[in-house]
Amino acid sequence: SYELTQPPSVSVSPGQTARITCSGDALPKQYAYWYQQKPGQAPVLVIYKDSERPSGIPERFSGSSSGTTVTLTISGVQAEDEADYYCQSADSSGTRVFGGGTKLTVL
């Protein structure tokens, strides 16, 4: 089955830049999406179609794509950004898949 691979954890100090990667063989052909999930809450969409930002999401959140890897970048990280982040995409049959998630810790 198709898999998306994320690092389990990323740690940064406030004001620094956090980069979370997501790798998958189908990513050159399929869009990727990113979700933020805080404890006890439902996920929130923060990036769609690789690099687009929904209204209401701060500009410090951005997305990029290169080959089989997509990256979520959070510039000027704030304490409130501490959360789990999940990438999501689809395989060639349309089956949706999530990455394993990355816990972002703000030191």
Next chain:
Amino acid sequence: QVQLVQSGAEVKKPGASVKVSCKASGYTFTSYDINWVRQATGQGLEWMGWMNPNSGNTGYAQKFQGRVTMTRNTSISTAYMELSSLRSEDTAVYYCARTGFPYYGDAFDIWGQGTMVTVSS
């Protein structure tokens, strides 16, 4: 406002079935697919399948084929997910989520608040 409101927590015995509801408001229910995603405690997100509320067409993840059924009642803008032959490993929070196509592509742009399903003897 656009929202999905799910039914309350459930406790079921192994072998039983559970049916979770997801009521849509603030938009045209039949215009957007509904997906179901689950999350075991301390674990990641797992996609279970989708349903088109207009046609009733469905697509299920292979893992849940034969055990999950997604339906809807368009008169009350409500989607349902029924999971049968429950086992302890099915203990999780179950979310419904709207596919934001076409503007957001296949992204899940609106999520329900989640329904805790506990399977225990």
